[in-house]
Amino acid sequence: MAKWIWYPGDFELYHAMLVNNRREKRGMFYSPMWRVDAPNRNMRFYKIAVLEKPEFIRVIANSPDTELVINGTKHPINEKIKLEPGRNFIKVSVFAPATFPCVYCEGETFASDESWMTATFGAGDKNVGTNEMYISPDDDPTVFKFSYKTVYPVSSERVKDGTLYDFGKELMGKLVLESAGCPPQSLFAVYGESRAEALDPENAEINERFEFTGEKTTLRSRACRYVYIGGDCGGLDVSYEYEYLPIEYKGKFECDDELINKIWQISRYTFELNTREAYFDGIKRDRWIWAGDAYQSYFVNFYLTGDKDTVRRTTKMLRGTGKMYQHINTIVDYTLYWIIGIWDYYYFTGDKDFVRDIFPETKEIWELIYDRVDERGYIIGNPKKGDWTFVDWADTANRGTVCAEQILLCAAYSAFAKICRLLGKDEGEYQKKADELAKNITRDFWREEKGAFVDCIDNEERVDVVTRHANIFALRYGVADEHMKKRIIECVIKNDAIPRITTPYFEFFELDAMCEIGETDYFSDMLHSYWGGMVKLGATTFWEEFDPTQQGNEHFEMYSNKFGRSLCHAWASSPIYLLGKYVLGVRPTSAAYKTFDVVPNTLGLNEISGRVPVLDGYVDVKMNNGTVEVLTDVEGGTLVIGKKRIPLTAGKAVKADV
């Protein structure tokens, strides 16, 4: 099967470049705040095909500036060319200055695919890159391949000298206007995730003044639920080309608590909207790729679709190419999640090829990290070099020696050591560094009397301050021993005096830690109060931040902008992950999902049924008034009921009492 080919990484670099440079704010370009790497503009590809019989091939490329040379002789592109039996050396050179060079070759017994090489003029030839989305000669790898369906407004109303359209739920895609009597004129579109935003042209994040020519007019892809068309005299047919990736959403969840079902579905839809060229943060505002947000999306994805391609693309797009001088997204923690995420990806998918593929770029990151590690072995964000110590939108330390960052560094060392071992490479000092760092973190940050790791040790305002963040990480990444775990649960997690988490982002980590220690009631409460709170306010997707104490339009404000908050933020879709892992209870217990446990938890409900994607298969779990039935088509599973461990066999349903 023929595939479009390119220099490995160019496809991801190109689309990441476009994604990074597509942000807008009220008609103005909004530039990325980090370096954006670009793909190649010219490239040479080659293939040595040894044929037994004569064969016809046809070569096409995405630029007229293409040279096809077969056995030293130039040939035209886009024509059938006869190859003779024996060795055929096929060389295609492409200059595509505005995009990146892509080639497609159809033959009878061979075609363009991963076996083709790129000539790097001395730097070491490499196998080309491909993507399963681009396999037809009519495909264009420089256009990201979305699917579309038309959506119509559920209602419209005249407001001032225009019309407000409500599509009933958040959408991503292209606003389409057709005349139903409306004459050509200048119109003004205001996009709103909320009704209030669409009706506030001055404060809405996204708007556009455009010429309606009377012909069908399609605006660029954007997100909204509401659109206000200023100047719309009423004779307009308005619709939306909903733009999405046709990924199979294998995961399922249903129970006898309708609110939880709603939360699962809204989470799913929130995630779908943010799954595009890569996993985005939110669909209205940045549509950028942030490594922390993406890291959480990976886990949601593992419980919802099992899609590998978007994880791989996201990973490559975040990394860019070449030597790094700043952290990914400029954020110290985000660089570390990026490394950790590669091991998690392998753990859940077993895709060793990708780990090998991205290894050179993974290894190179340590140069940057070591540049920021001091003589004690601690990583310190250097604001002078543009580093941002984020952790969370919360009152946590963002300068000095921050505990949460050290725990992530420790996890990154450990993940990289495992990656090296997996690939049969020398793991160097990485595991040793992880072990030493864990010890030092305990020595320097642990306060036995507080039963907690402190936030920071050398930022005077924060010395001996305890937050949930570092302690959640200590639980999550194995820095806390059994004794510490107990103390943390008692003194931090269950201590109402320690400020609560306020972002869905850190709720992911907190609830993951809580569920891990069996505190699923806490999770159930949070589902109902936190996510349920957004449902109550009519959310059709989940938000970047939610404070139940806020009122009305206060919910929409963030970053000093009246409608700055994203109402469709990927990091809010963690219920998918949490319900899959801690209620359906499906959890890998060794790398590459070779073994896994199913530990069902009714959460106090009578009926629950659902599916978790596992490798290329699934695990179905059904709970019904005290019994559980598990069916899977992959090997390696064990149903765990209390202390009882019941082996699972592919294709054979197992029933037990919970």
Next chain:
Amino acid sequence: MAKWIWYPGDFELYHAMLVNNRREKRGMFYSPMWRVDAPNRNMRFYKIAVLEKPEFIRVIANSPDTELVINGTKHPINEKIKLEPGRNFIKVSVFAPATFPCVYCEGETFASDESWMTATFGAGDKNVGTNEMYISPDDDPTVFKFSYKTVYPVSSERVKDGTLYDFGKELMGKLVLESAGCPPQSLFAVYGESRAEALDPENAEINERFEFTGEKTTLRSRACRYVYIGGDCGGLDVSYEYEYLPIEYKGKFECDDELINKIWQISRYTFELNTREAYFDGIKRDRWIWAGDAYQSYFVNFYLTGDKDTVRRTTKMLRGTGKMYQHINTIVDYTLYWIIGIWDYYYFTGDKDFVRDIFPETKEIWELIYDRVDERGYIIGNPKKGDWTFVDWADTANRGTVCAEQILLCAAYSAFAKICRLLGKDEGEYQKKADELAKNITRDFWREEKGAFVDCIDNEERVDVVTRHANIFALRYGVADEHMKKRIIECVIKNDAIPRITTPYFEFFELDAMCEIGETDYFSDMLHSYWGGMVKLGATTFWEEFDPTQQGNEHFEMYSNKFGRSLCHAWASSPIYLLGKYVLGVRPTSAAYKTFDVVPNTLGLNEISGRVPVLDGYVDVKMNNGTVEVLTDVEGGTLVIGKKRIPLTAGKAVKADV
């Protein structure tokens, strides 16, 4: 004065990319045979302007995806914006994916210029790049700024079903067709440097089938003297938009030998045609930038225009950016000329800023060279890594330990040592390596009994073979001591048994060496026979190769192509350099032209007058029946007549007997 600004090097990388990817052959794209580096696609520029009074600025860029932020607030581009007194932090981010990001800012007391910075997100901010050609807001740095004038055919004649147009001399530019009764139709243009080529559609190097719409039709820039329009029914007005750089050609030469005058003028015109984005090899075929050809063009330029910008552009374009894995143009000797040429550029111009500017890229080249230097200290082309040992189109060694390459390496060490000293940097081992290598070359390649350096020491077919090439280099680059020099002149240069040089390329080096040792009669003979031979055949520009023994169309063949030879090749314009240096006799005697000698030589003629550009001034030399008059506007000169040395003073003519 406002200038367009960009990331330093982007302008040169962009235009080099286009130049490299512009070659064609009979309607097909002809790909470059080396890596071509690309400019940035997005960039951030900034300036901190401290103002005493309020001031208006206007910022424009070459892309709508531009963000202008002043003191943290976004502003529109292309509008007047008021800055307040005090510190103003101006930040402009541009995404120009198809070209490279360029910005222009007009103010009252300040504007975009070299003082602006590019933000490299952690890699160390750099001053922007500029070019004196792009100083108006209407300029577009992505379009190379040529000048144009219209040229009409001197004759036309009907041939078969078309018309042959003769423009009377070689041209570069755009063929323009306008209807004088000719209806819209498909036409076919065949370009010829010779009449024979234009009339041979199948073998001509350049042709194009195009639609003549009846409207004015302009084809892309190409070179020719003749154009045949197939299908031309006669009702066409044909002209050429001659495309050139408006450089001041300060150099002059006139004498009472009309053939030499013609040779000088044709050399000048040959050079003019090849002086474009960079110094090209030839104007019809490659129009590529070759470091060996360019190296010779630098010397012609120093005696013809004194233009610094084209030398700088050529140097940057040849180098590209980043780590090198192959030699410049893949040729071992060409990498070495590139380094040597930087010192020569400084020697003739005193432009230390550029030497400093290109220093990082110069230094990095040694990594590549050292990769190819063996334990004996000799540089060996590695064909497996794509290296090409060229030396000349002649029967010289192109594998093994080649003497000519070692002499160039020695000269490159020495040039780099001088560059380091000039910039106040540690010269490292470079001078020592040069001295050692010179000794070893003598030990291993010198054959006292032959009075010659041998071509190669370990290529069995060539052991102890003597060619002119290595020996010319030994004279030129100071490897031969006084004794060896004498022996070489006697045993090689004046020895008819040693095969003659056949390319104008190596004639440059040979005649330079011959003139240097006072053999100007040999030069005079070559002028008349070699260059004069081309004039006799009607050349309007000088050729890539000339063999006086060939007949008719044989002169046009090369590289197994009937019209493969370039009839307008920059390396054939060396008479400009040789007449300036050895007849007018103007020669720098210390770096940066701080001192220079004028050593006139009548070449046996009665009347000679000419001008050589020196720094920003000139030296005029007039010889008339045994007297010489020298006038210069720069200091540091000495008129040298035999053993007499007469100091020159700026602005004061000095007369003497020759």
